[in-house]
Amino acid sequence: MTCSEVQRVLPEMMDGAPNNELQAHLEKCPACSDLVAELELISIEAHQLVESNEPSPRVWLAIAAELRSEGLIRDPEAKPGRPVLVPTERRRWNAWWLVPVAAALLVAASYVGMRKPATQIAEKPAVVAPANAPDLAAQSNQQKPAPQVAETKRPVPIDRSLDEPSVSAPVQVVSTEDRQFLDDVGQRSPRMKAEFESQLRAVNSYIRDAEAYLKQNPGDEDARQHVMAAYEQKAMLYQMALNHIQ
Amino acid sequence: MKPHLTNQAAGKGDLTDPKLAKTAEAEAIERAKQGDEAAFEVLYNLHKRRVYSLCLRMVSNPAQAEDLAQEAFLQLFRKVGTFRGESAFSTWLHRMTVNVVLMNLRKKGLPVVSLEETIETDEESPKKELGGPDLKLAGSLDRLQLQRAIEKLPPGYKTIFVLHDVEGFEHNEIATMVGCSIGNSKSQLHKARLKLRDYLKFMRAEKAEKQ
Ligand SMILES: [Zn+2]
Numbered sequence: 001m002t003c004s005e006v007q008r009v010l011p012e013m014m015d016g017a018p019n020n021e022l023q024a025h026l027e028k029c030p031a032c033s034d035l036v037a038e039l040e041l042i043s044i045e046a047h048q049l050v051e052s053n054e055p056s057p058r059v060w061l062a063i064a065a066e067l068r069s070e071g072l073i074r075d076p077e078a079k080p081g082r083p084v085l086v087p088t089e090r091r092r093w094n095a096w097w098l099v100p101v102a103a104a105l106l107v108a109a110s111y112v113g114m115r116k117p118a119t120q121i122a123e124k125p126a127v128v129a130p131a132n133a134p135d136l137a138a139q140s141n142q143q144k145p146a147p148q149v150a151e152t153k154r155p156v157p158i159d160r161s162l163d164e165p166s167v168s169a170p171v172q173v174v175s176t177e178d179r180q181f182l183d184d185v186g187q188r189s190p191r192m193k194a195e196f197e198s199q200l201r202a203v204n205s206y207i208r209d210a211e212a213y214l215k216q217n218p219g220d221e222d223a224r225q226h227v228m229a230a231y232e233q234k235a236m237l238y239q240m241a242l243n244h245i246q
Numbered sequence: 247m248k249p250h251l252t253n254q255a256a257g258k259g260d261l262t263d264p265k266l267a268k269t270a271e272a273e274a275i276e277r278a279k280q281g282d283e284a285a286f287e288v289l290y291n292l293h294k295r296r297v298y299s300l301c302l303r304m305v306s307n308p309a310q311a312e313d314l315a316q317e318a319f320l321q322l323f324r325k326v327g328t329f330r331g332e333s334a335f336s337t338w339l340h341r342m343t344v345n346v347v348l349m350n351l352r353k354k355g356l357p358v359v360s361l362e363e364t365i366e367t368d369e370e371s372p373k374k375e376l377g378g379p380d381l382k383l384a385g386s387l388d389r390l391q392l393q394r395a396i397e398k399l400p401p402g403y404k405t406i407f408v409l410h411d412v413e414g415f416e417h418n419e420i421a422t423m424v425g426c427s428i429g430n431s432k433s434q435l436h437k438a439r440l441k442l443r444d445y446l447k448f449m450r451a452e453k454a455e456k457q
């Protein structure tokens with residue numbers, strides 16, 4: 001066997017059964033035997049890296065939080081005084097909350113879908129940072145974020161009209177700030193105003209339901225999250241309306 | 247030529263006695279099925295280093311490796327209810343980790359198998375010029391240098407090398423996971439080792455120059 005033959009068979013034979021011809025060549029050729037020895041050394045040392053690194057503690061924390069939210073980690077009995085992030089039993093019948101969320105999102109997506117891909121909108125709620133949820137929810141009880149959006153960004157004239165409004169929402173009261181913003185929107189496009197108003201009613205009713213539930217269940221983390229989500233939807237709605245008429 | 251560890255033998259966790267670790271693992275699996283947080287944590291602690299190190303070797307980015315490790319554990323824990331038997335848990339986890347990492351590489355459009363391999367080249371004659379006596383890789387290698395050298399490997403070579411030499415998967419397993427032929431896996435492994443040898447010698451030469 002020559003040196004170049006060794007080169008050719010090595011990929012096949014390095015980790016395979018011993019081969020007499022190869023062994024014979026390696027015994028009399030220092031270049032090839034050095035090569036093989038070094039490749040073997042690399043291979044053996046590489047295995048030492050199998051558990052060489054430790055992940056940061058955040059990995060377990062994130063896994064545990066996710067398992068809890070999915071109901072895979074369950075508390076044997078919910079201890080009083082300690083906030084239970086996701087009470088699995090309650091979560092099940094709580095699912096009705098998701099109906100207005102989904103509806104509002106659909107409405108919002110179809111609303112802006114005329115202008116932007118719906119996926120962009122659908123991704124927006126992911127901004128919610130669960131760790132801050134209680135603080136944000138507490139804030140949103142006092143100062144409502146949506147009207148602030150309306151104040152910071154003034155609508156500008158629009159020169160195009162909308163398609164037919166396709167969603168009808170239950171009739172609900174609209175606040176003074178909302179009314180003001182609706183009038184602003186109406187000045188640009190009456191048809192858009194109608195569309196926006198029906199969605200605003202839907203999201204307002206969701207907010208009221210969420211707040212009522214939180215009042216009945218103070219300290220319920222789910223309820224807080226829903227209040228926060230509801231306000232976030234409203235903010236989104238305002239933002240989308242603004243984007244649309246600008 | 248090289249005594250290869252099987253995945254199971256290589257799959258030891260933090261507990262030093264493998265038998266004890268196995269018992270702890272089997273118990274933890276049963277308790278995890280009941281939703282016990284501490285049990286999940288035991289399973290995590292048994293395997294976190296192995297899983298994270300694998301991810302880190304493959305993507306060479308600690309933050310991304312942590313995300314991938316997290317995803318691999320979550321995928322496994324979600325299926326813990328369907329898990330039966332006690333011995334295959336680590337194998338199951340490591341395969342899942344490989345799948346998560348490969349999926350991530352594919353999503354990013356990175357080659358999982360080296361593209362160079364499709365065009366067969368017959369360069370690589372014995373590199374006698376690099377085999378000077380002072381540059382021999384004799385004795386043990388510097389672990390950090392080896393890590394850095396692996397980081398420098400092209401993605402395709404890196405995949406095969408990490409799976410075979412670091413993780414201890416066999417070529418037929420790698421071929422299935424990666425989607426290449428066994429021959430392809432063998433030749434890429436060899437080329438990866440040759441490249442590493444060059445990198446390491448270069449690093450040694452550099453270090454020697456500085457001193
Ligand atoms: Zn030779």
